[in-house]
Amino acid sequence: MRNLLFLIFLCVFISCQKNTNQENRIKEDVSFLASDKLEGRQTGTEGEKKAADYIRKRFEELKLSEKGTNGYLQAFTFKPKTNPHDEVKFDVNGDGSITGNNIIGFLDNKAENTVIIGAHYDHLGYGGDGSLYRDSIKAIHNGADDNASGVAIMLNLAAKLKNKNINNNYLFIAFSGEEMGLLGSNYFVKNPTIDVKKVSYMINMDMVGRLKKDSTLAVYGTGTSPIFKQTLRSHNNNFKLIQKESGVGPSDHTSFYLADIPVLHFFTGQHDDYHKPGDDSEKLNYKGMEIIGNYIFNIISDLNDNGKLAFRKTKNESSQVRFKVGLGVVPDYMFDGKGMRIDGISENKPAQKSGLQKGDIVIQLGDSLVTNMMSYMRALSVFKKGDKTKVVVKRQNKKVEAEINF
Incomplete structure (x- = not known):
């Protein structure tokens, strides 16, 4: 035993x-x-x-x-998109397909x-x-x-x-x-x-x-x-x-x-x-x-x-805003303060050319106040290529103003 x-x-x-x-x-x-x-x-x-x-x-x-x-x-086989607005085609044959x-x-x-x-x-x-x-x-x-x-x-x-x-x-x-x-x-x-x-x-x-x-x-x-x-x-x-x-x-x-x-x-x-x-x-x-x-x-x-969970549709705010131009920044999606904090700057884009820096918090773009990601996107959506406007950022508790050329 x-x-x-x-x-x-x-x-x-x-x-x-x-x-x-x-x-x-x-x-x-x-x-x-x-x-x-x-x-x-x-x-x-x-x-x-x-x-x-x-x-x-x-x-x-x-x-x-x-x-x-x-x-x-x-396995899934597809042909890469050449036009970003096209849908990917699955199960294609011939040259250029990827599995x-x-x-x-x-x-x-x-x-x-x-x-x-x-x-x-x-x-x-x-x-x-x-x-x-x-x-x-x-x-x-x-x-x-x-x-x-x-x-x-x-x-x-x-x-x-x-x-x-x-x-x-x-x-x-x-x-x-x-x-x-x-x-x-x-x-x-x-x-x-x-x-x-x-x-x-x-x-x-x-x-x-x-x-x-x-x-x-x-x-x-x-x-x-x-x-x-x-x-x-x-x-x-x-x-x-x-x-x-x-x-x-x-x-x-x-x-x-x-x-x-x-x-x-x-x-x-x-x-x-x-x-x-x-x-x-x-x-x-x-x-x-x-x-x-x-x-x-x-x-x-x-x-x-809890069994099968109830599903609820959510408002996809970003899909309701269309952009003709961009600042050339990577937003900090983890930031939960007021404004839009910049987490990265792309080379040769409007933000870099205007002297914006990583860590800057955008608080105004043009005539619009920026309080969060959604208000930033709305403010950006009104501009087109060739436009000029001002941007105000908070940098180490100081306000810095710059001109943006889109």
């Missing part, structure tokens, strides 16, 4: 150790996906195929069921509804149109934060959810083609491998690797289900939360929101290495990633007993 009890204890201990090891692999997963040998994981390249194979093997280790169209893989792969694993709890947890794994390769790198020397864009970080937390959640919160099934998707226009998520929604009418909600993680000292965490889509805001607040013991109601944004959650699925998108903010070769694995805040993973797990746990 004593030997039997010892064997039972040993089996439980080994099982716990394996689960713990899976949960503690965040840094290992990022280090591989963001290594030079994957050459930036651009969709359709050998580097992306190596990344896909790594994620497939991790899904096998986690004992997720295959839910692609070929094992874990869901990417979504990797899809399923945790089947025999439940009525399913939660989708996703993150894109592609990046920019050696740069291309999406790069903000201006050096003439060719360089790999490893994309540690964008978005090896999201994939690593997705895998972490897959380990955490084994035999937990079993009132839902969980579908884990590593998307390709995000950097080319949310292609992988768009394709999945149009060609789902499960019944999307049974999807309760979708969680997306994109650039969650650089939690700053003030612990600011942005969550988008908080208005897409009535229960989200309360749930986010009730489990927040660590973050300065910035909640954005809209379900539309520049990442894969948008594809699901447009299919009437509630979404939450997690994001730790932009930085100087965004879409540049400097986005490397040693610069990530791994402790912060662990805290974010625990936070998302607690949210999922809270929602475990």
Whole structure:
């Protein structure tokens, strides 16, 4: 009897150790996906195929069921857009077409509804149109934060959810083609491998690797289900939360929101290495990633007993504003003060030529006061090429005025 009890204890201990090891692999997963040998994981390249194979093997280790169209893989072929206003054409043949792969694993709890947890794994390769790198020397864009970080937390959640919160099934998707226009998520929604009418909600993680000292965490889509805001607040013991109601944004959650699925998108903010070769694995805040993973797990746990969540459409303010010109700045989307803080300046654009600087807070553009991102966009929308106007910024508690030539 004593030997039997010892064997039972040993089996439980080994099982716990394996689960713990899976949960503690965040840094290992990022280090591989963001290594030079994957050459930036651009969709359709050998580097992306190596990344896909790594994620497939991790899904096998986690004992997720295959839910692609070929094992874990869901291939999609497309022809890149030459006109940014055209729709991408899938399943095309002939020269110039590219094939990417979504990797899809399923945790089947025999439940009525399913939660989708996703993150894109592609990046920019050696740069291309999406790069903000201006050096003439060719360089790999490893994309540690964008978005090896999201994939690593997705895998972490897959380990955490084994035999937990079993009132839902969980579908884990590593998307390709995000950097080319949310292609992988768009394709999945149009060609789902499960019944999307049974999807309760979708969680997306994109650039969650650089939690700053003030612990600011942005969550988008908080208005897409009535229960989200309360749930986010009730489990927040660590973050300065910035909640954005809209379900539309520049990442894969948008594809699901447009299919009437509630979404939450997690994001730790932009930085100087965004879409540049400097986005490397040693610069990530791994402790912060662990805290974010625990936070998302607690949210999922809270929602475990709520059945299929109610969906609510949100006002997509940015889509209602059209621009003929731009300042040539990267807004700080994490800023929650008055005005629009500049997080980056593009070369040879109006802002740089007028002497604006990173960290400046735009408080007036032309005759319009700027109090937030929306008022900034409205103010910008009235100008056309050739116009001149004044801009007033707050720089280290001083007001600075400059002339802008569009």
